[in-house]
Amino acid sequence: MATARAATTGARLEVWVTNVRLAPIELNATAIIRNVDLSLVQLYLPPSLPIHPERGVINATVRVEHDGTRGTRLGLDAGLAGIELERPQHHVTAPAMRVTVDDVTLDGGAVAVGRVSVTGERLSLEERAAKPPRKWPVQSLVLEATGWSSRRDAVQGVASLRATVAGASASVFVTGARIQPLEFHATAILRDIDAGRRALLSAPRSSRGPPPRRGQRDDRGRPRRPRARR
Numbered sequence: 001m002a003t004a005r006a007a008t009t010g011a012r013l014e015v016w017v018t019n020v021r022l023a024p025i026e027l028n029a030t031a032i033i034r035n036v037d038l039s040l041v042q043l044y045l046p047p048s049l050p051i052h053p054e055r056g057v058i059n060a061t062v063r064v065e066h067d068g069t070r071g072t073r074l075g076l077d078a079g080l081a082g083i084e085l086e087r088p089q090h091h092v093t094a095p096a097m098r099v100t101v102d103d104v105t106l107d108g109g110a111v112a113v114g115r116v117s118v119t120g121e122r123l124s125l126e127e128r129a130a131k132p133p134r135k136w137p138v139q140s141l142v143l144e145a146t147g148w149s150s151r152r153d154a155v156q157g158v159a160s161l162r163a164t165v166a167g168a169s170a171s172v173f174v175t176g177a178r179i180q181p182l183e184f185h186a187t188a189i190l191r192d193i194d195a196g197r198r199a200l201l202s203a204p205r206s207s208r209g210p211p212p213r214r215g216q217r218d219d220r221g222r223p224r225r226p227r228a229r230r
Contacts, residue, residue, distance in 0.1 A: 081096050101113070123141060159184075
């Protein structure tokens with residue numbers, strides 16, 4: 001058995017390793033992470049990732065098992081608080097979320113994910129590209145995925161997402177999912193969409209005023225547009 005502990009600027013890391021063998025290599029390890037700044041995770045993410053964590057605190061437990069027969073297996077149970085995520089033209093905030101990952105297997109260059117769950121009671125999505133910016137309240141978010149794999153001969157995975165967006169019920173169902181190359185089939189079901197909210201999704205009207213009436217033309221024969229009122 002082996003243990004390790006470290007602490008810095010309020011964050012704490014503890015690791016326990018048990019059932020260690022050297023030939024062949026076998027071990028069980030548990031890592032407990034407390035009060036870690038979520039923005040530090042960005043240092044370990046690929047720059048091409050479309051979403052970047054800007055702020056938040058993470059508390060997590062990570063489980064690792066390894067043996068020569070079944071390869072490496074991972075598990076994660078993480079709670080996040082005060083989250084802010086940034087992506088081009090969008091900003092996401094959430095007071096709290098929980099992420100659980102079970103039965104992740106790394107074997108021979110292949111990746112298999114047994115189950116993933118993401119839940120959050122309240123989120124806010126801000127669309128900054130819109131003029132003026134729009135905010136979409138999201139409630140009761142539940143994302144679940146099972147049986148995803150990068151092996152071509154593996155059973156295809158499934159996933160579902162349920163949430164209430166601006167008072168409307170939204171559900172997404174994914175089937176035939178593979179990790180590499182990324183493949184899936186998705187069906188989205190929307191219920192009780194407010195007509196005012198739907199209008200916000202449509203293309204903005206031109207600031208040049210309403211279209212010209214039939215028969216109104218200028219001295220060059222082009223349709224004449226009425227002057228905008230001041």
